Amino acid sequence: MLLEVLMFEAGLQQSLLIGSAFLIVAYLIVVRYNRYKLLNEMIRKYPDPNIVLKNHDIAMEIYSNIFRKEFPLFARSSLEFALFKPFATPSVSKLLVSTREFLDHCSRRAEDTELILSEIIDPYPRIQNELRNNPNISGKEITKQYERREASIKRLNELHGKYPISNEDYLYTLVLFVAEPIRWINSWEWRKLDIREVNAIFRVWHEIGTKMNIKEIPDTLDEWYEIQxxxxxxxxxxxxxNWRCADPTIKHLGQRLPKFMLPVLYKILPCLLEDSECKAFGIDTASTVMNFIFNSLITVRALxxxxxxxxxxxxxxRTPFYPNKEGKYVPHYFxxxxxxxxxxxxxxxxxxxKFMPKCPFSAALKEGKH
Known part of the structure; x- marks a missing residue:
């Protein structure tokens, strides 16, 4: 009797092990299939990579998949870094120090930038998310999403128009908004970008740069890299x-992490920079040990x-489809x-x-009108 019980338990354990192994293998297969499903569908749907460069709607579809589905964390981080790297340029950093905006209101400036850029690039994914919940949304509501995009570009131009920023600095920053996401994703994400995805990033920001009235924008990615x-x-x-702008920005970004991680962030920073940029900030370049630790952690995450x-x-x-009762948009998360x-x-x-729109009634009073 005891022998039979032991044999039954042994058989049960073996069955559980086999069942567990089967479930694990099945899960790995499901993950593998679905992980590359979006990429494979894109390649089948757009066999000619150059069509992305010619068609705005296709570019926005692919760009949205990259930034809001496939690689949202590093896509956001790369754009933050695209705004950070110009601080290594005295013409940019001295202007920002003179305004004191990044020194005194870093969190507010970062949030404003994040939301303006999100409003510019998010109409397509906002519409797609809403269609999943409400397939019967009106054409008027869809049009409104694109109107928000144009209003955001207009607001961005208004704000930039308040400062004496050279076209050279504008053009360099625009290049970084393409070069940094490509670099971050190809270096550290779970897969590299397909040529269609590279073309989509280029097409989207080329169009935004044109609407920002940036001059002398080249028409090929190779020329953008030459400019950089x-x-x-x-x-x-x-x-x-340079460092007076960089330091409060690093502290601001470090707020997402536990406080004890802030010194680690300072150590990791040189791993993300070129040696020339480290020198421009007056910081040490990354040590071999820190580079190894950083790359190991990133590789584990990717796998x-x-x-x-x-x-x-x-x-x-983050940007919602509908405004609240006061006509304001409340971010989905912070x-x-x-x-x-x-x-x-x-x-x-x-x-x-100081650049908030003035109330027409208040402006009229100041001018002595009634």
Whole structure:
């Protein structure tokens, strides 16, 4: 009797082990299939990679998949870094120090920038998310999403028009909004970008740059890289103002992490920079040990996502489809601390308070009109 019980338990354990192994293998197969499903569908749907460069709608579809589904964390981080790297240029850092906006209101400026850029690039994924919940949304509501995009570009141009920023600095920053996501994703994400995805990033930001009235924008990605290299060779140089802009930004970004991790962030920073940029900030270049630790952690993360994580079904968005009762848009979640727009925001009011739109009634009173 005892022998039979032991044999039964042994058989049960063996069955459980076999069943568990089967479930694990099945899960890995499901993850592998779904992880690459979006990529494979895109390649089948658009066999000619150059069509992305010619068609705005296709570019926005692919761009949205990259930034809001496939790689949302590093896509956002790369754009933050695209805004950070120009601080290594004295012409940029000295201007920012003179305005004191990044020194005194770093969190507010970062949130304004994040939301303006999100409003510009998110109409397509906002519409797609809403269609999943409400297939009968009106054409008027869809049109409104694209009107928000144009209003955001207009607001961005208004704010930039308040400062004496050179076209060279504008063009370099625009290049970074293409070069940095490509670099981050190809270097550290769970897979590299397909040529269609590279073309989509290029097409989207080329169009945005044109609407921002940036001049002399080249029409090929290779020329953009040439501009980046030439600019960094001549304009990225040491100045005390560089670090005065960089330091509060690093502290701001570190608010997402536990406090004890902030010193680690300072150690990791040189791993993300070129040696010339480290010198421009007046910081040490990354040690061999820190580079090894950083790359090891990033590799583990990439492998974990590739083999063990199912992909997103919905786009990861902060900007909502509808405004609240006051006509403001309340972000779905907050990235930075302290949370700035808990009561919502209006696109035309994003930016420094001194550049807030004036109330027509108040302006009339100041001019002595009634």
């Amino acid at each position: 290299k030439a600019y960094e060779n001549t304009s990225v140089t040491y100045h005390p103002a 974990f996502i590739r083999y063990l994580c199912l992909p997103r079904n919905m786009y990861d968005l 990235v930075y601390k302290p949370a700035i727009y808990t009561e919502g925001y209006r696109i035309e009011e994003l930016g420094p308070e």
